[in-house]
Amino acid sequence: MNLNNQLSEWRDLALQFEQQINDTILGQNKAIRHCVISVFARGHVLLEGNVGVGKTTLLRALAQGLGGDYQRIEGTIDLMPADLIYYTYLDNRGRPQVDPGPLLKQGERLATFFFNEINRARPQVHSLLLRVMAERSVSAFNQDYQFPHVQVFADRNRIEREETFELPAAARDRFMMEINIDTPKDDADLSELIFNPRFHDVEKLIADLTSGKIAYYQLNEIGKEIQESIQPSAKLHEYALNLWKATQRPADFGIILSDTEMNQLVQAGSSPRGMSFLIRAAKVNAWLEDRTTLLPEDLQAIFQVTMAHRIFLNPVYEYRKDELKPELITGILEGISAP
Amino acid sequence: MIPLFLLLITLLLSSCSSSISEPIHSFQVQTPRPFGYVIGDKITQRLLVEVRQGVELQYSSLPARGTINRWLNLNKVKINKKKASDGWHYQIDLTYQVFYAPLEVKMLDLPAFTLQFRQFGNTVGQEVPVWHFTTAPLRELAIRKDNGIEYMRPDQLAPLIDNSAVTTRLTIFSAITSLMAGYLAWLYGLLSFLPKYQIFKKPTRQLAKLTEGDEEKMLAIFHHALNRLNGKPLFKHQSKVFYQEFPRYKQLQSELDWFFDYSNEYFFGSHAKLDENNSHRIQQLSKHCLDIERGRR
Known part of the structure; x- marks a missing residue:
């Protein structure tokens, strides 16, 4: 089977995977598309949204659909890094035992790591997670443990701010995407979620998902093939560079926001790592659209989710960030033409 | 005793005969102020006469209407005769007009005349006395020219009729008409000098000069024109919103789709070359856009 056929076959599987998650989580097509892109671009994802909108259900559905081993941990204020690596207990004969924690338990087979309510964990835990995300490894018991297939999904709710720790910029930059999950807008979807008992039993809903159609251990290879199969043109390089510069100096591109x-x-503005994530994700978008040409619209499709958390506003404007960030992103996309 | 009685009778009869025989009971002349007249002024003299029953005014005894003398004219004679308790009451209004132009204040007079009444074939006269009045010059008589300025000032101009309400209405309706005409012209795309109707003018001219060797320039020119029309960069995946905003361009949808596909292929794909047919297609597309812009399509 040649490479094109293989990529085409994987794309079909990816679209099936996306479709079955869309059938499970209603009204979140855009967010699900972004999650699917992150899976094949091999990037970590932070979900943010209000309580009860389905963040955790979405992450569980993704893990179930992907198959492979997964672990989940809840962020709490007293959670320490060691809690992720090992735990101690007395066995049935009263002797102390040390067992691997959630991170080490599956070893290299760990495919998906959930971090629920990540902003409730202390900065020490963020620091450990930062290494796991950046290097896909961790040091424990005088040796390094590798997790070549791990993908971190974290979520946080945007309502509660008490007893929470803001993620440091370095940790946020490790996330390829920061996706906002909002309540579905469509009345039909809302009605279905409220009245259809199928959506009331989350355990059964998740268990009904077909698992493992795409082998988790193949994802790195698929991701690599996708990245290599699509070569951006010089004009697209120019467009991406302009987008990058605009995140740093929007005024140079004639972008004007009111009262600012x-x-x-x-x-x-965005970091070089952020821009590389943008291009990786854009290539996956092009692949999912069955194209071998990377177009500006691919960059635009994932610009908001890959860039918004990488642009840091002056503290004077920080209190207006919920209003200014989307305006700035829209201004950048509408201010730069290609060609 | 008898002489005294005769004397009393005689006195009584004499008193009765005097009141019975008087034909004119009362006579009164009413005149206005006797000063302050100038040339052209009118003076009305009113005569009030009460006569006994059977006494008739001789109208011919009144002055005739017309010129009295060289400076006095009798314009009007109005006689009002009413029944009185014992006879007749006459009100005679004589309206004179003075044409005397005096060089200084001068005393003139309305001439006297005799009113005549007829009674049983006898004629009774009632003298209307002369009436004096003074006239004054109307204009200056001394020559005064201070600093070369004429003493006489020009006549006052006739006051203009107030037409401000009409002018205001005219202004308002003119403004409304102009606005409506402007709106209609805008609606029908007649304001071709506006930048809005100039978007494809220059690009169409520029594209006409280019050939198949200038692929990048041709594509860039037309992209730029579309971006100007859209107000922001236009990409193919935004065409749905574009057609909602500019529905008249939907008739070019297939051609615009072709253009975007071709541009994507050229700039982001295999760098395909434009052939003569394709360059002609872009030129035509720009012309069609210009036609839509000018409302010709």
């Missing part, structure tokens, strides 16, 4: 001193708005 544009020269002072942005404290730091």
